[in-house]
Amino acid sequence: MLSYTIRRVLSIIPVLLGLLIIISLLIEFIPGDPARVMLGQHVSEEALASLREKMGLDKPFHVRLGIYMFNLFQGNWGDSIREGRPVLTILLERFPATFELTIFAMVFSSVFGVFLGVVSAWRQYSIWDYSGMIIALIGISMPVFWLGLMMIYIFSLQLGLMPFGGRISTELALSSPTGFYTLDALINLNLKALGDVLLHLTMPGIALGTIPMAMITRMTRSSMLEVLNQDYIRTARAKGLKETRILLGHAFRNALMPVITVVGLNFGILLGGAILTETVFSWPGLGTWLLDSIHARDYPAVQGGVLFIGAAFVIINLLVDLSYAWINPKVKYE
Amino acid sequence: MILNNRNQKGTSLFRNAFRQLKRNKLAIAGMIIIGAFIFMAAFANFITPYDPIKQDWSQVQKSPSLEHPLGTDELGRDLLTRIIFGARISMTIGVISVSIGLFFGGLIGLSAGYFGGWIDSILMRFMDIMLAIPYVLLAIAIVAILGPDLWNTMIAVGVVTIPRFARIARSSVLEIKSKDYVEAIRALGAGHRRILIHHILVNSLSPLIVQSTLTLASAILNAAALGFLGLGAQPPTPEWGAMLSDGRKVLLISPWIVTFPGIAIMLSVLGFNMLGDGLRDALDPRMKDSQ
Numbered sequence: 001m002l003s004y005t006i007r008r009v010l011s012i013i014p015v016l017l018g019l020l021i022i023i024s025l026l027i028e029f030i031p032g033d034p035a036r037v038m039l040g041q042h043v044s045e046e047a048l049a050s051l052r053e054k055m056g057l058d059k060p061f062h063v064r065l066g067i068y069m070f071n072l073f074q075g076n077w078g079d080s081i082r083e084g085r086p087v088l089t090i091l092l093e094r095f096p097a098t099f100e101l102t103i104f105a106m107v108f109s110s111v112f113g114v115f116l117g118v119v120s121a122w123r124q125y126s127i128w129d130y131s132g133m134i135i136a137l138i139g140i141s142m143p144v145f146w147l148g149l150m151m152i153y154i155f156s157l158q159l160g161l162m163p164f165g166g167r168i169s170t171e172l173a174l175s176s177p178t179g180f181y182t183l184d185a186l187i188n189l190n191l192k193a194l195g196d197v198l199l200h201l202t203m204p205g206i207a208l209g210t211i212p213m214a215m216i217t218r219m220t221r222s223s224m225l226e227v228l229n230q231d232y233i234r235t236a237r238a239k240g241l242k243e244t245r246i247l248l249g250h251a252f253r254n255a256l257m258p259v260i261t262v263v264g265l266n267f268g269i270l271l272g273g274a275i276l277t278e279t280v281f282s283w284p285g286l287g288t289w290l291l292d293s294i295h296a297r298d299y300p301a302v303q304g305g306v307l308f309i310g311a312a313f314v315i316i317n318l319l320v321d322l323s324y325a326w327i328n329p330k331v332k333y334e
Numbered sequence: 335m336i337l338n339n340r341n342q343k344g345t346s347l348f349r350n351a352f353r354q355l356k357r358n359k360l361a362i363a364g365m366i367i368i369g370a371f372i373f374m375a376a377f378a379n380f381i382t383p384y385d386p387i388k389q390d391w392s393q394v395q396k397s398p399s400l401e402h403p404l405g406t407d408e409l410g411r412d413l414l415t416r417i418i419f420g421a422r423i424s425m426t427i428g429v430i431s432v433s434i435g436l437f438f439g440g441l442i443g444l445s446a447g448y449f450g451g452w453i454d455s456i457l458m459r460f461m462d463i464m465l466a467i468p469y470v471l472l473a474i475a476i477v478a479i480l481g482p483d484l485w486n487t488m489i490a491v492g493v494v495t496i497p498r499f500a501r502i503a504r505s506s507v508l509e510i511k512s513k514d515y516v517e518a519i520r521a522l523g524a525g526h527r528r529i530l531i532h533h534i535l536v537n538s539l540s541p542l543i544v545q546s547t548l549t550l551a552s553a554i555l556n557a558a559a560l561g562f563l564g565l566g567a568q569p570p571t572p573e574w575g576a577m578l579s580d581g582r583k584v585l586l587i588s589p590w591i592v593t594f595p596g597i598a599i600m601l602s603v604l605g606f607n608m609l610g611d612g613l614r615d616a617l618d619p620r621m622k623d624s625q
Contacts, residue, residue, distance in 0.1 A: 018463030026479045137360075137611075141604040143555060145562045146578060146596030149585060157586050272468030276559055291563060294478040306475045310467045317466075 004325055012314050019310045020072075023303050024065050030299070038081055038297050051081075055300065077307075078300035082293065087304035090289065095308075096179030097167060098278070098285035102270045104201045105209035105277075110263055113213040117220020117259075121228060122247055132217060139214025144273055148207040148280035155203065163200050165282035172196055208277040212266035219262040223255040230254075260327070264320030268313045351540075354616035361612020367605030375422040384412035386419040386572045395588040405590040408580060409570075413591065416572035417598050423573050424602060427488050427557040428550045434492025435553075436546055439499025440535075446500065447507030448530055458504065461497040469494040473556055477565045484573070487566040491556045495549050502545050506538030540617040547613055551606035558599045574599045 030037055035051045051057075055078070056064040071078070077088040120132035156164035167181055168174060174193050176184045182201075185194035227233065228251050236246045275287030282288070286309060293301035355361050374381065390410035398405040404413040446457040464472065476490035510516060516533055524532075560566035561575025569576060574595040581591030 014459060015463050015466045018460065019466060022463065022467075023475070026475060029479050137607060138600070138604065141551065141555070141600055141607050143558055143562075143575075143578075143596055143599045143603070145559065145575075146592070146599065149578070149582060149592050150596065153585055153589050153592070268468040272470030275470060275474065276562070279563060290474075294474065295564065302475070302478055306467075306471060309471055313468055314466050 001325065005322060008318060008321055008325075012318055015314055016311060019314070020069065020307065021065065023307050023310075024061070024068060027299060027303065028061060034299065038299055077304045080293070080298055080301040080304075082296045082298040082301065087301055090301070091286065091304060091308045093179070094284065094286045094289050095312075097283060098271070098274050098287060100180045100182060101201065101204055101208060101277070101283060101285060102267070102274060104205035105212065105270055106263070106267070108205050109209035109213035109216055109266065112209075113216025114220050114259060116213075116217040118224055118247065118252060120217070120221045121224030124225060129221075132221070136214040136217040136221075139210050139217070142210050142214075144207050144210060145276045145280050147210060148203065148277060151203045151207060152280070162203055163196075164203075167197065167200050167284065168193065169196050169200075204277050204281040204283055207280065208270060208273050211273065212263075212269055215266060216259065216262055220255065220259050223258045224251060227251045227255045257324070257327075260320075260324065264317065264324075267316045267320070271309055271313055351613070351616040355612050358612040358615065360608045361616075364605045364608030364610075364612060367601055368609060371421045371425060371602050371605065374418045375425045378418045378422055382412065382415040382418055384415040386411065386416045387570045395584060395591070397588070398590055404594045405588065407577070407591050408584050408588070413577075413594055416577060417574070417594060419572045420574045420577065420595065420598065421602070423484070423567060423571065424554050424557065424599075427484070427491065428554045428606075430488045431492035431553045431557070432495065432546050432550050434489065435495030435499050435549060436542065438493075439496040440503045440542065442496065443500035443503025443505075444507055444530055444535065444538075447504035448511060448526070448534065454504075457500070461500050464494075464497045470556060470559060473560060474563070474565060477560055482560075482565040482568060484567045484571065487557050487560050490560065491553050494556070495553065498549065499542065499545060502541050503538055506541055507534050510534050510537050544610060544614045544617055547606055547610035551603045551610060554599065554606070555603050 027034060033048075035048045035055070035057055036043075039047060039051060056067050059067070068078075075088060077086065077091070079085065080087050080090060083090065116132040116135065120129040123129055151162070152164045155162040163169065172190075172193050174181065174184055174188065174190065174197075177187065178184055181197040182194065185191075185197055233246060233251060236250050241250075274283075274285060275291060277283065278285045278287035279291060286305060290302065290305040290309070293305060378386075388411070390406075393402070393406045393410040393412075395408055395410075396402055396406040402412050402414065404417065407413055407416065442457050442461065446454040467475075473490040473494045476493060477486050480486040480489065511534065516529060519529060519533060557566060558573075558575030558578075561573045562579045564576075564579060567573035567576050569580070577595040578592055578599075581588070581595070585592055
């Protein structure tokens with residue numbers, strides 16, 4: 001386990017390095033003078049020169065990359081041009097909002113996806129199976145931003161049941177030591193706030209979790225079907241075990257590995273999809289901030305934001321991989 | 335002689351696949367949906383009497399009626415007309431970006447698998463890095479740098495699909511390369527190019543066709559997402575994602591402006607996904623039921 005862990009941890013270094021190079025290279029491809037693109041047409045030559053120097057635009061690419069890397073490791077991710085504050089500070093402030101939403105979507109998609117998948121496989125070719133598969137097919141074809149807007153229209157604007165954006169109602173003041181509002185509400189023992197925060201999480205979480213839910217449903221179904229055709233399931237049935245016991249105790253446990261893989265892989269889709277979902281629901285997370293930075297041509301912020309989300313994705317994948325090895329010892333010997 | 339045999343094998347593979355496909359109701363439904371969108375895209379000018387771009391201030395935000403079956407948008411344009419013309423844009427984006435992915439991904443995968451060694455390592459490590467970035471994020475980053483417009487959307491959405499094609503092409507090359515007949519052809523003196531194009535590429539077609547169809551679905555979805563974020567096609571282009579984004583501001587008063595473009599996006603993506611699933615079952619039974 002230790003040698004596998006070390007190998008796997010070391011393997012992310014070239015990936016992170018590559019990510020860094022690609023992101024730095026992107027600046028090279030800005031048509032025209034990046035400093036002028038960032039500051040606009042009507043600025044003094046001095047301001048342009050000072051930005052060029054600050055961002056190292058006057059130096060060749062490899063020197064600039066070296067300086068950027070050196071600074072990164074010292075916690076200096078540059079300053080956002082738009083906000084005039086350190087990029088890393090902003091990223092860390094915004095991260096809990098996105099992460100909380102992602103986790104909520106993950107839980108939603110896993111619970112419903114696994115349930116639909118198990119039922120579909122258990123009653124293969126029944127009406128349950130067909131409905132489950134059609135839900136999954138529509139789910140993977142769903143533009144999440146549209147689903148979000150439709151939910152807002154129906155549940156917020158027409159029925160008035162749900163808040164249509166943000167993380168918490170404005171009248172509720174919640175001190176936020178962790179940045180994760182659900183945790184903060186628990187720490188403060190504020191049940192009213194907890195309910196409100198969960199209500200705000202519901203629609204964005206469902207919108208974000210739809211595509212992963214569909215993928216998990218399909219994976220669970222095919223994995224369950226494979227296991228249900230095994231001899232030991234027939235043996236269990238012949239022994240006269242209860243159907244629920246066979247389904248959950250025998251089949252589901254053995255069908256779980258591929259499902260966990262898909263759940264893990266979906267973190268990336270969620271982090272990417274969060275940009276869309278956050279825009280629809282005015283969620284104050286990394287996605288909305290990155291998008292605003294793009295529209296404002298705030299390149300240090302864009303660079304830092306993409307790097308941060310990319311690195312988070314790589315690290316989460318690493319943790320998922322390590323947890324497989326822990327659950328399933330066979331993985332290590334591949 | 336050899337040529338004849340190869341053709342026969344090729345036709346029977348596809349004939350078999352087509353026979354299977356005809357029995358798959360979902361795949362047929364998918365083909366019908368795609369056919370309808372292609373028809374709309376091809377004959378947009380003849381289907382509708384309205385102009386997709388010209389504004390008509392006397393017809394602003396009219397709800398669906400006989401005159402305007404899907405209503406009009408916030409600038410008085412017939413929504414159905416814009417959706418029909420939008421089909422042209424989405425289909426074009428899908429085809430061009432998948433072509434970009436297929437061409438470069440195929441080239442990278444073929445060379446990596448065929449030549450092996452350090453070429454393989456470098457190319458595939460690079461693909462791994464691209465896969466390590468969530469693809470919506472990568473597409474956004476590319477468009478952010480190149481600037482938001484229709485062409486850059488196609489480039490961004492296409493570039494993002496390269497690693498998937500590269501992996502598939504590589505793994506089929508690795509499988510076919512070790513077959514005896516490839517060794518025999520090489521012994522007969524065939525060059526790299528002949529082996530790659532006439533033998534390996536032809537035999538890795540099925541997984542690539544399946545992947546292309548499924549990738550078309552995600553390309554349309556990603557392009558619409560970029561349009562929605564304001565990073566894709568710019569107004570007044572009738573692009574579905576951008577239309578949806580414009581309609582957001584008047585969601586409460588005129589919900590149809592958001593509803594119908596969204597349905598168009600979903601249906602077209604659904605069509606390609608249904609056909610792709612059917613093709614996968616027909617052409618490539620090994621990939622059945624897997625994502």
